[in-house]
Structures are given as C-alpha cells and as structure tokens.
Amino acid sequence: xxxxxxxxxxxxxxxxxxxxxxxxxxxxxxxxxxxxxxxxxxxxxxxxxxxxxxxxxxxxxxxxxxxxxxxxxxxxxxxxxxxxxxxxxxxxxxxxxxxxxxxxxxxxxxxxxxxxxxxxxxxxxxxxxxxxxxxxxxxxxxxxxxxxxxxxxxxxxxxxxxxxxxxxxxxxxxxxxxxxxxxxxxxxxxxxxxxxxxxxxxxxxxxxxxxxxxxxxxxxxxxxxxxxxxxx
Amino acid sequence: xxxxxxxxxxxxxxxxxxxxxxxxxxxxxxxxxxxxxxxxxxxxxxxxxxxxxxxxxxxxxxxxxxxxxxxxxxxxxxxxxxxxxxxxxxxxxxxxxxxxxxxxxxxxxxxxxxxxxxxxxxxxxxxxxxxxxxxxxxxxxxxxxxxxxxxxxxxxxxxxxxxxxxxxxxxxxxxxxxxxxxxxxxxxxxxxxxxxxxxxxxxxxxxxxxxxxxxxxxxxxxxxxxxxxxxx
DNA sequence: ACAAAAGTGTTCCTTCTACACCCATGA
DNA sequence: TCATGGGTGTAGAAGGAACACTTTTGT
Numbered sequence: 001x002x003x004x005x006x007x008x009x010x011x012x013x014x015x016x017x018x019x020x021x022x023x024x025x026x027x028x029x030x031x032x033x034x035x036x037x038x039x040x041x042x043x044x045x046x047x048x049x050x051x052x053x054x055x056x057x058x059x060x061x062x063x064x065x066x067x068x069x070x071x072x073x074x075x076x077x078x079x080x081x082x083x084x085x086x087x088x089x090x091x092x093x094x095x096x097x098x099x100x101x102x103x104x105x106x107x108x109x110x111x112x113x114x115x116x117x118x119x120x121x122x123x124x125x126x127x128x129x130x131x132x133x134x135x136x137x138x139x140x141x142x143x144x145x146x147x148x149x150x151x152x153x154x155x156x157x158x159x160x161x162x163x164x165x166x167x168x169x170x171x172x173x174x175x176x177x178x179x180x181x182x183x184x185x186x187x188x189x190x191x192x193x194x195x196x197x198x199x200x201x202x203x204x205x206x207x208x209x210x211x212x213x214x215x216x217x218x219x220x221x222x223x224x225x226x227x228x229x230x231x232x
Numbered sequence: 233x234x235x236x237x238x239x240x241x242x243x244x245x246x247x248x249x250x251x252x253x254x255x256x257x258x259x260x261x262x263x264x265x266x267x268x269x270x271x272x273x274x275x276x277x278x279x280x281x282x283x284x285x286x287x288x289x290x291x292x293x294x295x296x297x298x299x300x301x302x303x304x305x306x307x308x309x310x311x312x313x314x315x316x317x318x319x320x321x322x323x324x325x326x327x328x329x330x331x332x333x334x335x336x337x338x339x340x341x342x343x344x345x346x347x348x349x350x351x352x353x354x355x356x357x358x359x360x361x362x363x364x365x366x367x368x369x370x371x372x373x374x375x376x377x378x379x380x381x382x383x384x385x386x387x388x389x390x391x392x393x394x395x396x397x398x399x400x401x402x403x404x405x406x407x408x409x410x411x412x413x414x415x416x417x418x419x420x421x422x423x424x425x426x427x428x429x430x431x432x433x434x435x436x437x438x439x440x441x442x443x444x445x446x447x448x449x450x451x452x453x454x455x456x457x458x459x460x461x462x463x464x
Numbered sequence: 465a466c467a468a469a470a471g472t473g474t475t476c477c478t479t480c481t482a483c484a485c486c487c488a489t490g491a
Numbered sequence: 492t493c494a495t496g497g498g499t500g501t502a503g504a505a506g507g508a509a510c511a512c513t514t515t516t517g518t
C-alpha cells in the first residue's frame with residue numbers, strides 16, 4: 001500500500017435542519033456524547049448504510065431527528081466536505097444536506113438518545129464540532145439565496161399561512177425588514193407561489209389576514225432580490 | 233454484517249471540463265478501454281488517494297487531462313452522485329467537479345494513454361457511460377447559471393480577449409443571440425468585470441476591437457439575466 | 465466606395481421603491 | 492373610536508430592450 005492507493009473512506013451524512021422559531025433562524029443540533037468534541041453541539045448525522053441511496057439516507061436521518069416525512073419538508077444536497085483532517089477518527093467524507101422545516105409542534109426529542117436542541121444560528125459563532133460551522137455557513141447562505149429564486153420560503157411555514165407569516169420568514173432569514181405592502185403584491189402577483197383558501201385568521205389585534213397554501217411553482221420568475229436594503 | 237452496517241464505499245471524482253470550441257459548447261471525454269461501457273465516451277475521472285484533499289484531487293485530475301494549472305481555469309464542486317447501482321463494479325460514490333477552460337492550443341492528448349476528445353455537448357444526447365449524462369446536464373446548467381451571476385465567462389476566454397469574444401461565450405453557452413451593443417455596455421459598466429489593455433485586435437474585416445483582461449470581481453451585481461429571448 | 469464589425473445615444477417600457485391612503489377587526 | 496395589522500393606488504427612479512447612427516479598418 002503506497003500513498004497512491006485508492007483511499008479507504010467512510011461516508012457520513014450531516015444535516016443542517018433550519019427553521020424559523022421565536023423570530024429567529026434556528027438550527028437543530030445534537031450534543032455529542034463521545035470524543036472527539038464531547039459535550040459540544042454538532043449537526044445531526046450518521047453513516048451511509050449498505051445499499052442505501054444517498055438521498056434516501058438523508059430522508060431517513062431527517063425522519064429520525066424530526067419525525068417529518070416526505071412532502072412536509074424540503075431536503076437538498078448542499079456540498080461535500082472531504083478535507084483529510086476534518087475528523088480525527090480517520091478519513092470520513094461528509095455529504096451535507098440542507099433541510100427546511102416548519103416550526104415544529106413537537107419541539108426537539110429525537111428517537112436517538114442524544115440531546116437535540118434548536119439553537120439560534122446567530123448565537124453559535126464557531127461553537128460547533130468538526131467543520132460543522134462551515135457547513136452551517138454554507139447552509140444559511142444557500143437558504144438565503146433560495147428565498148430569492150425559489151418558493152422555498154413556504155417550506156418554513158405551516159400548511160396554511162398568511163402573507164405576513166411568509167414575509168416574517170424572509171425578514172428573519174435575510175436579517176432585514178421588507179415593506180409589507182410591496183411584498184404582498186409581489187407574492188400575490190406571482191401565479192403558483194401561493195394558493196388562496198377561503199379562510200382567514202384573526203390576529204390579536206388588527207384586520208384578519210387571508211390564509212394561503214403552498215402553490216405548485218418552485219422557481220420564482222422574476223426573483224425577489226434582497227437589496228442592500230435597510231437592515232432590521 | 234447486516235444491511236444496517238456502515239457502507240464500504242470507494243470515492244471517485246469525475247470532471248465535466250467545458251470549453252467553447254468551433255462555435256459550440258464542448259466537453260472533454262475519454263473513451264473507456266475496459267468494461268463496463270467499453271468503447272463508450274465518459275467524463276474523465278479517477279479515485280481519491282490516501283490523505284488527499286478532495287479539491288486537490290480534482291486539481292490533479294484536471295492537470296492530468298489538460299496540462300492546465302491553477303489560475304488559468306475555473307474549478308468548482310458540482311454535486312455528489314451516489315445511487316447504489318450507478319456503477320456495476322460496486323459501491324462507488326462520485327464527487328463531480330465542473331471545470332471551465334479556454335479553447336486549448338494543445339487540443340486533446342492527456343498524459344494517460346486513453347483517447348481524449350472534445351465532443352460538442354449538443355451531439356452527445358445520452359451517449360455517455362454510467363450516470364455521466366446526468367452529471368453533464370447538471371454541469372451545463374450550472375455553467376449557464378454562473379454566466380448570469382458571476383464573471384465566469386472570462387474563464388472560457390484566452391488571457392486577452394475582446395468584448396465580442398466574451399459575447400460569443402454567452403451566446404454559445406446559453407444558445408441564444410444577444411444584442412452586441414447592449415452587451416458591450418453591460419460588461420463595460422460593471423467595474424471589475426474586465427480590465428482594459430491598450431492593445432487592439434484587427435479582425436479579417438471591420439473595425440479593430442479593444443482587448444481586455446479578466447478583472448478582479450467574481451460576482452456580478454446586477455446580474456446579466458438570460459431572457460426567454462430570441463433563441464439563436 | 466463599400467462591407468463588416470465595434471461602439472454610442474436615445475427612446476420606450478417594465479419593474480422596483482417609497483409612501484399616502486383605505487379596510488377590518490378587538491378592546 | 493382608537494390602535495393595529497392587512498391590503499390597494501400611484502408617482503418617481505432605475506434598469507433593460509430595441510434600434511438609429513457613427514467609427515474604424517481591409518479590400
């Protein structure tokens with residue numbers, strides 16, 4: 001065996017599961033019970049199994065962590081992280097996935113016996129194990145970009161939602177405030193973005209808001225661009 | 233060993249190396265000398281080596297195929313392809329990279345003893361080995377999108393080039409014609425896209441064109457969007 | 465002089481932005 | 492009737508598309 005041999009690697013999957021909770025962009029983390037990085041938060045993940053498809057493995061991990069299935073969430077491949085020294089236990093290549101989920105009623109406990117918790121992305125600041133800070137950075141930037149060009153924002157929302165709910169997603173993920181009136185028009189004038197229901201929701205105070213469902217469309221044309229606008 | 237064990241995988245890299253040659257978008261292919269898919273064209277690639285960084289491995293493969301180094305080209309990770317049955321020889325996960333190179337003076341021969349050839353992307357139509365057709369599709373779409381939002385088009389060009397050369401890249405990659413006058417203005421009004429030289433190039437007929445170098449900027453703001461415009 | 469390609473100026477139209485204004489509800 | 496959030500109209504600014512027109516070369 002020389003150094004020119006084919007590398008022997010293990011293939012891991014890591015999930016950056018994002019949601020909007022309590023007015024902040026949050027990510028699901030698990031606390032590591034073993035070395036290395038014992039006690040530090042990390043992104044949930046696991047190893048690929050024999051004969052298992054990559055995407056199917058990501059779906060499985062997501063279900064184990066959030067009990068969410070199929071259509072209720074968004075799951076896409078993010079990138080591969082394969083620096084030789086990224087894991088002190090050996091050569092482990094990680095395929096990272098970005099998942100977007102609504103604010104879950106059952107908040108945290110996964111089926112694994114590890115402590116899972118939602119942490120605000122803004123509060124993490126380099127505290128994750130391995131190279132997961134970099135994965136999280138990439139995930140957040142991908143999500144921000146997806147809001148511009150796709151209807152991904154609806155994946156952050158419950159099955160029915162108001163235009164105001166949707167706007168809050170944009171404001172929290174982008175970290176800037178948007179004009180409610182122009183936002184409303186843009187969303188409603190894009191056919192297939194949202195689909196009207198005949199229900200309304202009464203806020204604690206103020207005029208009732210119409211409720212909508214997700215539409216068929218996935219790509220946003222024209223896009224909703226984040227300007228260098230007024231940061232909230 | 234049950235099916236719940238961690239999968240044992242080999243990790244391959246495949247390169248979609250794109251260029252503009254003879255007025256067409258072309259991709260570098262190698263003809264397979266062994267089964268499976270013997271005699272069929274495939275994307276060049278190879279296996280990750282012990283202790284080798286993923287991106288470094290992609291750079292190495294690109295150099296082996298094109299004798300191009302570092303700054304003269306663009307190289308970015310595309311995606312991971314990991315369907316269990318994607319390679320009949322066993323469980324091989326492939327990390328695909330997109331490379332953009334200028335029209336090379338030394339056209340084809342790689343250092344390996346395999347037959348390398350540039351093929352027009354439009355002429356391939358499902359003829360590649362493994363799942364390389366899908367990788368190529370993803371690569372072309374990524375390149376098209378990159379032209380909209382980044383200065384990637386300069387990576388298709390020689391070290392010095394005219395605005396007309398650059399426009400040809402857009403037209404060939406997008407498959408649509410652009411207004412030369414508006415295109416010229418957009419490029420020149422984006423500071424950092426191209427950098428003027430004081431040389432000119434005389435075409436066989438017509439007014440000489442100013443020559444430019446790549447600029448510092450990588451992101452294009454505002455972007456140059458492909459309309460649903462007049463298809464060439 | 466003429467053909468061909470490079471580049472400039474100008475007009476029209478679409479889209480974004482900002483903000484005045486009206487609507488519907490609970491307390 | 493007042494505070495609060497939902498939603499419409501509209502004027503100005505900015506950017507893209509189309510195209511007439513000028514410039515510079517080789518033959």
